Amino acid sequence: MMDIQPVSETALIIQLGDHIDTRLAVKTGSLADHIRNSCSSELIEVIPSYTTIYIQYHPLKTDFIALKSRLQGLVDAFFLSDDKNDRARKVSKIITLPVYYSLETGPDLPEVAQFHNRTVADVIQIHSQSTYVVCAIGFSPGFAFLGSVDSAIATPRKSEPRKMLPAGSVGIADQQTAVYPSDSPGGWQIIGNCPVSLIDFDKAPMSPFSVGLSVQFQPISRDEFFALGGTLWSHWKSWTRG
Template sequence: MTLRFEPVSETHCIVYLGEAIDPSLAESIAALAKALRAALPSALVEVVPSYTSLLLEFHPLRISRKQLERAVLEQYALLQSSQASGQTQQHTLTLPVYYHSEVGPDLDDLAASAGLAKEQVVEIHSQQIYTVCAIGFAPGFAFLASVDERIAAPRRATPRLKLPAGSVGIAERQTAVYPQQSPGGWQIIGNCPQLLFDPKHSPMSPFEVGMQVRFEPLSREQFIELGGQICLDWK
């Protein structure tokens, strides 16, 4: 893989590691971001990972763009060597989910469109291991890939005005959990009762780009016991 550098301003540049969304690419981006923060703590102001790239904000009086590019290439080479020797480790976050039409109003229609039973949709969605490819849209909102193509579904033509916190949705080949109540256009198939964004906690969200996530089905009783709430008013 060849890295591509693109200047943005006197204090920013973007490093492209690829051109298409790929879970394995997200892991490399996350590892490179972590390595750069550790290697250049006084030269970097911010490191922002995305689907295929890293946005780097740097101190121009502490490091030049050319020096930064050399440092990125050096760290990337070290990471490639570590991955080749099997020294890297991955963390998997397990999230509980109650899959049911009373918290997932699109579950029935998605199953019908896919030609599957609802139980099959739940099984397919919960057996997949996903990778956090990006974090954005809202604080703590993690874009997870890749959804099995059998249950991939487009965004709703008309977004809902208010989705409850914890709503688990699908949009094309991505899935996500809405960490807070918000508008949203994803196909909602269930709800996660776990708190996924707390500004008073450190870290504020359990998600990091590159980490792996899996979903574990809950019964209605378990969902209620964990603090989950049934939504009676979908708007």
């Protein structure tokens, strides 16, 4: 399935599928890179997501009809290239993030474990042994939606979001997981904390994530957490309600 439709006078969207699939996310990220490289002079922004690529273009350099025709050719050629681009991207681009899984940093570990009739140790092991794919970036700068969480620990988000979460909070929401890159409200089930900074507005790119990249979580000890600059929030209950 592939469709290209206008969304404004200077923007269009490429629809590549109708359901979330991590394999498609890898292809979407690679295709977005290919489009940027092939049409750089005509484009302002290329934003890949779960099953789509949003493109904003220069109205004085091209128009929807001309760009659509060019993009159709690029997309067709890309998917006929025997998947070499996305295979290479997936193998060579793996981000490993340290995580301190604990009740100090993951107040929802017991809730996730109880939801699945498992132990906290089970939750940590299952979450850290998976490899995830960046399916989209949004909600806040540098926030990467990662899929897919093993069904053995996939847990619905909280019925009432917390008013604030500390930067580095690692959460689960259904079949997605993510790291909050900055202090933020949030309703995900928090199971640990990553002490590594994931957003820097003075750098380009400001985040290590892009759609299609792979992410792994590496459990670390309490001492390692502090050595990497981690800090503890001791008043989790106070962040639930105002």
